[in-house]
Amino acid sequence: MNNRSSDMAGLGARRAAAALIGDVLTSRRPLDEAFAAEAAGGALARVAPRDRAFARAIAATVMRRLGTIDHLIDAMLDKELPKRAGPVRDILRAGAAELLFLRVPAHAAVAMNVETANKDTTAKHYKALVNAVLRRLAREGDAMLATLDTERLDTPDWLWESWTGAYGEETTRRIIRAQYENPPLDLSLKDEASAAVWAETLGAAILPTGTLRLEDAGRVEELPGFEEGAWWVQDAAAALPAKLLGDVKGREVLDLCAAPGGKTAALAAAGADVTALDRSKPRLERLNENLARLGLPVRTVAADAASWSPGRQWEFILLDAPCSATGTARRHPDVLRLKSPADRDKLAALQARLLDNAASLLAPGGTLVYCTCSLEPEEGERQIEAFLARQAAFARKPITPAEAGGLEEIITGEGDLRSLPCHMGIEGGMDGFFAARLTRR
Numbered sequence: 001m002n003n004r005s006s007d008m009a010g011l012g013a014r015r016a017a018a019a020l021i022g023d024v025l026t027s028r029r030p031l032d033e034a035f036a037a038e039a040a041g042g043a044l045a046r047v048a049p050r051d052r053a054f055a056r057a058i059a060a061t062v063m064r065r066l067g068t069i070d071h072l073i074d075a076m077l078d079k080e081l082p083k084r085a086g087p088v089r090d091i092l093r094a095g096a097a098e099l100l101f102l103r104v105p106a107h108a109a110v111a112m113n114v115e116t117a118n119k120d121t122t123a124k125h126y127k128a129l130v131n132a133v134l135r136r137l138a139r140e141g142d143a144m145l146a147t148l149d150t151e152r153l154d155t156p157d158w159l160w161e162s163w164t165g166a167y168g169e170e171t172t173r174r175i176i177r178a179q180y181e182n183p184p185l186d187l188s189l190k191d192e193a194s195a196a197v198w199a200e201t202l203g204a205a206i207l208p209t210g211t212l213r214l215e216d217a218g219r220v221e222e223l224p225g226f227e228e229g230a231w232w233v234q235d236a237a238a239a240l241p242a243k244l245l246g247d248v249k250g251r252e253v254l255d256l257c258a259a260p261g262g263k264t265a266a267l268a269a270a271g272a273d274v275t276a277l278d279r280s281k282p283r284l285e286r287l288n289e290n291l292a293r294l295g296l297p298v299r300t301v302a303a304d305a306a307s308w309s310p311g312r313q314w315e316f317i318l319l320d321a322p323c324s325a326t327g328t329a330r331r332h333p334d335v336l337r338l339k340s341p342a343d344r345d346k347l348a349a350l351q352a353r354l355l356d357n358a359a360s361l362l363a364p365g366g367t368l369v370y371c372t373c374s375l376e377p378e379e380g381e382r383q384i385e386a387f388l389a390r391q392a393a394f395a396r397k398p399i400t401p402a403e404a405g406g407l408e409e410i411i412t413g414e415g416d417l418r419s420l421p422c423h424m425g426i427e428g429g430m431d432g433f434f435a436a437r438l439t440r441r
């Protein structure tokens with residue numbers, strides 16, 4: 001590539017990054033959705049795969065570091081940017097992320113983002129301002145950064161209150177630092193007995209929980225074993241709840257809220273006869289595609305799990321309830337910016353209804369595993385306390401550390417699973433998950 005065309009490729013990545021930031025923060029769209037839409041016909045449509053990944057990395061860094069980045073930009077502006085400045089703030093945010101956190105050389109980060117402003121009909125009037133702010137950030141940004149409590153600045157107030165209340169300030173800061181990092185790629189194997197072979201083939205580590213972990217994996221579809229369906233992508237923490245049902249070989253299992261099917265796959269791979277239910281038909285289609293690639297057939301049902309009443313009961317039920325997903329901010333940093341306490345409360349009310357209906361579908365003596373990928377106690381510990389208070393026939397069947405790869409730190413005194421992004425820190429962390437195992441007496 002000559003200099004001119006490589007410069008143009010870099011420009012495409014910057015323009016796309018600013019568009020993605022606007023899609024999430026102004027249009028309130030999840031980053032993955034925004035990325036797919038921009039790739040289908042928007043700012044990413046004619047951008048090469050490597051530059052697409054760079055645009056995503058810039059946008060993700062802005063989501064992770066938004067409080068700090070906006071604080072620094074505000075400190076450098078004499079007055080607030082007017083509304084008519086259009087995408088100027090997003091261009092400045094992208095430039096700041098490049099300079100301070102992605103460590104892009106200053107000349108490239110400044111020139112490319114000034115040119116991004118220049119190409120925009122509104123932002124071009126602020127080209128000189130973008131140039132001045134980014135140059136100053138390049139000179140003084142690191143020194144200013146050293147004086148800031150970035151962990152506090154980067155955490156929305158409601159999450160800071162929730163996490164310090166539940167886990168204490170020191171652990172909250174560890175959670176936030178874990179969220180700053182790019183997470184590794186985790187894979188669950190269809191045949192766990194072949195872990196050593198696949199670890200060698202993929203250059204992966206085997207975690208204590210059995211998950212394979214890869215650093216800098218590249219495109220998932222190009223990895224060995226993808227085509228033949230030897231594994232599926234699943235965070236190490238997300239791989240645990242299905243295992244908590246115990247030995248399900250040859251047994252009927254009801255997987256409520258199943259799509260896109262990560263846990264369904266684990267149950268089917270363990271030899272269970274799975275009925276996978278989800279309310280969303282498009283998501284069930286994805287589940288069917290995913291399970292077809294893995295060669296693991298399951299029965300699917302499109303229904304509302306809060307009211308579904310098929311006239312029979314199951315001995316084993318997994319309820320992976322919809323939640324605020326605040327435990328997944330390592331992989332989806334936009335959740336920090338898009339979710340609110342109102343979302344959490346609405347979802348907690350839905351989870352209670354889902355739990356009550358799941359309870360009615362469980363046979364006496366059966367096992368129900370409830371889980372969410374949320375760090376909020378309302379969607380985890382408190383949800384289960386309230387359930388046990390209103391359902392006298394149910395009790396906890398405590399989970400032991402041995403069932404979670406020997407990770408004592410993720411099992412609570414009550415025998416629930418509570419993983420945090422900072423757990424398994426040396427290995428690269430894990431998503432925040434809650435799981436409780438219940439039985440009907």
Ligand SMILES: C[S@@+](CC[C@H](N)C(=O)[O-])C[C@H]1O[C@@H](n2cnc3c(N)ncnc32)[C@H](O)[C@@H]1O
Binds near residue numbers: 264279321
């Ligand atoms: C956390 S995701 C499930 C992830 C899935 N278990 C996995 O491991 O891949 C929650 C799912 O619940 C579904 N859902 C939300 N409300 C529902 C309801 N009332 N009944 C059934 N499914 C519902 C959503 O469509 C979504 O697919």
